[in-house]
Structures are given as C-alpha cells and as structure tokens.
Amino acid sequence: MKTRPVSLKVRRPDPAAKWQLRLYVAGQTQKSSEALANLKRICDTHLAGRYRIEVVDLVKKPSLAAGDQILALPTLVRKLPPPARKIIGNLSSEHRVLVGLDLRTS
Amino acid sequence: MAKVSITNGATKKAEAVSAKSRGGLAKCPTGIAGFDEISEGGLPRGRPTLLCGSAGCGKTLLAVEFLVRGAAQFNEPGVFVSFEESSPELAENVRSLGFNLEQWVARKKIAVDHVAIERSEIEETGEYDLEGLFIRLDHAVKSVGAKRIVLDTLEALFSGLSNEAIVRAELRRLFRWLKDRRLTAVITGERGEDSLTRYGLEEYVADCVILLDHRVSDQITTRRLRIVKYRGSLHGTNEYPFLISSHGVSVLPITSLTLDYPVCEERISTGVRGVDDMLGGKGYYRGSSILITGQPGTGKTSLGAHLVDAACRRGERAIIFAYEESVSQVVRNLRSVGLDLGRWTKKRLLEVHAARPTLYGVERHLVEMHERVGEFDPSVVFVDPMNGLSITDQAIELQSILVRLIDFLKQQGITAAFSQLYTADTLHEPVGISSLMDCWLELRNEEKDGLHRRTIFIRKSRGMSHSNRRHEFMLSSRGFRLEPLPDLVAQHAPRTELV
Numbered sequence: 175m176k177t178r179p180v181s182l183k184v185r186r187p188d189p190a191a192k193w194q195l196r197l198y199v200a201g202q203t204q205k206s207s208e209a210l211a212n213l214k215r216i217c218d219t220h221l222a223g224r225y226r227i228e229v230v231d232l233v234k235k236p237s238l239a240a241g242d243q244i245l246a247l248p249t250l251v252r253k254l255p256p257p258a259r260k261i262i263g264n265l266s267s268e269h270r271v272l273v274g275l276d277l278r279t280s
Numbered sequence: 281m282a283k284v285s286i287t288n289g290a291t292k293k294a295e296a297v298s299a300k301s302r303g304g305l306a307k308c309p310t311g312i313a314g315f316d317e318i319s320e321g322g323l324p325r326g327r328p329t330l331l332c333g334s335a336g337c338g339k340t341l342l343a344v345e346f347l348v349r350g351a352a353q354f355n356e357p358g359v360f361v362s363f364e365e366s367s368p369e370l371a372e373n374v375r376s377l378g379f380n381l382e383q384w385v386a387r388k389k390i391a392v393d394h395v396a397i398e399r400s401e402i403e404e405t406g407e408y409d410l411e412g413l414f415i416r417l418d419h420a421v422k423s424v425g426a427k428r429i430v431l432d433t434l435e436a437l438f439s440g441l442s443n444e445a446i447v448r449a450e451l452r453r454l455f456r457w458l459k460d461r462r463l464t465a466v467i468t469g470e471r472g473e474d475s476l477t478r479y480g481l482e483e484y485v486a487d488c489v490i491l492l493d494h495r496v497s498d499q500i501t502t503r504r505l506r507i508v509k510y511r512g513s514l515h516g517t518n519e520y521p522f523l524i525s526s527h528g529v530s531v532l533p534i535t536s537l538t539l540d541y542p543v544c545e546e547r548i549s550t551g552v553r554g555v556d557d558m559l560g561g562k563g564y565y566r567g568s569s570i571l572i573t574g575q576p577g578t579g580k581t582s583l584g585a586h587l588v589d590a591a592c593r594r595g596e597r598a599i600i601f602a603y604e605e606s607v608s609q610v611v612r613n614l615r616s617v618g619l620d621l622g623r624w625t626k627k628r629l630l631e632v633h634a635a636r637p638t639l640y641g642v643e644r645h646l647v648e649m650h651e652r653v654g655e656f657d658p659s660v661v662f663v664d665p666m667n668g669l670s671i672t673d674q675a676i677e678l679q680s681i682l683v684r685l686i687d688f689l690k691q692q693g694i695t696a697a698f699s700q701l702y703t704a705d706t707l708h709e710p711v712g713i714s715s716l717m718d719c720w721l722e723l724r725n726e727e728k729d730g731l732h733r734r735t736i737f738i739r740k741s742r743g744m745s746h747s748n749r750r751h752e753f754m755l756s757s758r759g760f761r762l763e764p765l766p767d768l769v770a771q772h773a774p775r776t777e778l779v
Binding site for chain 1: 393395396397401402403404405406407408409410411412413415416418419437440441
C-alpha cells in the first residue's frame, strides 16, 4: 500500500482541508489523557487552526463503538479529510501519528 | 424455525441432567441433536468452551445453532461476535440450516456484532488495550440480557493487531471477564499445524475443548466431532460423526444407549396369518425389532410390507425406508403380491422414502431416519434392506450407529423390521446385529424336484413360544401365504426361547 519513497519532510498542509479528528477513550485513564495531550500538541504544531478534536468516552456512550469499528483504546479516527484513518495507542510517537494521519510518508 | 422434533427427547433429558448438575458442574444444554448426549448434558455453564477445527469444518454453524437453540428452546438470549463475517453474510450462511438469525435479532433474543479489524488501515503507536472490545461485548450482552456468547474467531485479533503481548494479556482478561459474567461462551479457533489452534487459544480455555474435523473417505465426506477435554465432567471420548443438514447440526449417536425402554405385552399381526401362527398364533410383540434375512428374491420385502400393510389396516402410521428401489417401484412390485400400499400413502398413513445408499454417507441416512420418524410418528418402520446402510467399510462404527438407531426405535415403542440381504458369497451370519433383534425370520429359496420351494424359519423369537420348523410358503398375487398348516401345532412341540 505504501509505496511512496521514504521522506521525512513534513508535507505542506492543505489550507483548504478541514481536519476533523475523533479520539475514542474509555473513561479518564492515564492512557486517555496521555493520548489527548499528545494529539493536541501534534495538531497545534502541524495543523494549527485547521483542526477540531472530538473526544468520545465509550464508557458513557458504548453504542458508538461499533460504528467506527473501535476495538483498541485509545483510538484516533481521522473523520475528515477522507479516507478515514485509524491510529491506536497513546499517540506517543509524533512520527507514527503524522504517518497515520497521512501528513507524512513513512 | 429450527425444527426440533427429533431432538425433543434428547433435550428433555439434557435439561434433567443439567438440573442435576452431575458431578457438581452445571451444564448448559445446547439443544443440538446428539451433542447433549455425548457431553452428558451440554457445555459447562458459565464457562468458556473452545471449538476448534480447520476451515470449513462447521465451527460457525455449530456456534450459531448453540445460540439460536438457546433463544428458541431454553429462553437464553445470546450474543454472536463475528470477527470474520458481517451480520448479513452470517445470516445468509445460516439460513440454509433453517435458522432465521434476523428474526431472533429483531426479537431482541440474539445480538450480532461484527468486529472488523483491518490491519492495513490501522497505525499503532504507544500503549493501548482492547477496552473498546470489552465495551462492545458488554453493550451487546446487556442489550439482550445474554446468557450465551459466541466469539468467532478471536484469532483475528492476532492477525489484526501487531502487538502480540498486548493481545495475549487482553485475551487473558477477556476469559476472566466472560467467567465473571457467568456467560456460557463458545470461542472458535482455527486448527494449527501441530496444535489445536493456530495461536494457542487452548491455553486460555481450561474447561472444555471440542475438536471438529472433516475428511473424505470413499469419496464421501464425513464430519467428526470429538470432545478433547471436559474438566470435571464425564463425556464421550470417541470421535462422533456429525452432519449439517437443513435442520442444523446432528451429532451421532443422536440418542444414548440405554436398556430402559418400556416393554409392551401387546402383540401385533405380521400381516400373514400363517406367520402369526408360527409366532404362537399372535404375531410380533409391539415395539420389538425384527430381522428378516434371506438371499435375493426370497420374499423379504413382501414379508416386511405385510407388516406395514397390517399396521395401516389398523389405522396406524408406518414408514418404509427403501434403499434399493424407487418409491413407485416399491409400490408397483408389492401390488404384484396383492398389497396396495398406494391407498395407504393417499390416506397419509404410509410414507415411503427411497434413497440410494451410496448417495450420502450412512450418517446422513440415519439422521434422516430419525427426522422422518420424529415427524411422522409411525408405529411401524420397515428398513429394506439394512445392507443399504452398511455398504461402507466402517463396519464397526456403523454397527454402533445402527445399534443406537434400533435402540431409538425401541424407546419410541416402534415396531421395526429390517431386511438383510445375503448373497451367495456373503453367507456369514449377522451376529452383531442379530443379537439386537427380538425376532429373526429366515427366508429361503430351495430347489427340489425342479421346483422352487420357498421356506420360512424362525431363527429366534424372544419371549414367546414359536414354531421350530421350516415352513413352506407361497408368494402370489394373493400375497405371502403359508401352505395350509392344519396341524401346525401338532407337527411340532412348541418351545419357548427366552433370551
């Protein structure tokens, strides 16, 4: 799938794109707060002013888990721009998150 | 909906066993024909069971049946978590078994959750757990008040997620979670190269492991089921054949072997007065099993058909299982000996089932016989010939199945006649089978003075005095008739053979 040449260059973000991110968590766990903090930091760095984060607590809304096929937590879903992408974990590696969001090729 | 006619007896017994919780371990009846018998009551209640086998061996179908029967027969709602098939695919696949999954979903008795994991779409970074899966399971279980749950197949987690350490830790937590909620769970797993499951799921499931297998021999596929392990419970240890039919899964033997069937003192006519006379003047015992042996053309079918005809004349129902001729052929040929079976089929007193024995494995015929008998509720059954059921090499295995079939018929109080064909080169006696029979009639065709003499001889007849002489009989358009026996009683000293 990923056949593009290896490059560590940060792509120039498309200013027209509206970034809608959804972070699925289960309650106020350490992993959830780490993931949210990591995500905010990365977005502020690379998507300043063009993103929106929606946090979904599945403990409160369990019925929402099936829709985005959530299994692991925390899971970050890029709702927009399409196609939808998923990153699981506490988002500790900025590089992996950028690759996952398709902001950077791996 | 799922037909349960033949399983009712087994199910009731299973419930009784479950209630008693034999050996202290509570059982959860599956309602699957035969399974509750070999597992002495079903699956361990409130515990996980591992169901493993290679692709296409019937794991998913068996698991679905466990849930559907749970909802239909035991008022135990269930959850099906599918890691492979989507809900519509699953519903489509089980429809051929007569299970309407959507109907149970609509009635909120079964919840289906398709958990799709697409590794190529997922990036992993940092720590995570599978709490999302637990939340979904919990949600599904609560939505229907589930007592049963199926996870089909959990191994998808290993191929979908790269961090095996996390997956293993979470699996351990999952099995504890299932136990804490007292869910009777079925976890399916794909057969590994030299382990029960490819990812070693067996190490998490300590209570019950069931292995399914299918193999081809003599161009006939046979499916086998074996309970590898069942902690704290008695269970059958053999490999049992099982079938997937339009009524779901049937594990053979469908019934257990017991010797506690009711004995009937009532006598019924053989349909031939002379033969009644030979049997102490009263005919067979009702509910007994009768073996009719002889070479080709000795009149076995006619004698059996007379029994059937006599039953229909009394207004009772009967079934003929014909393994040599088509239905119309059976009816036509018997008309030549004065038996009009057509009128009984019209009156819905008689069913004739014809099948080529080679068409399916013998198990399928036996299951079909169980189903037909369960549906039609006959008082007389005639199997013509029994050889049709024993053409394969697996003679010993077959015999044990036949034993149980005979047993099943006895338990239902059904009078059952079996014809057995002997050709010149197989004149050996059916020792194994004859011991199960209460009555054994031997027919012969002998040439004497350029004439064929047909004779009938009672090899044995338990519990009654009977003729010990070889009698001559005629087979004509007037039927099966013994030569006049004016002094039948005088000609021989009746003896009583009590076996």
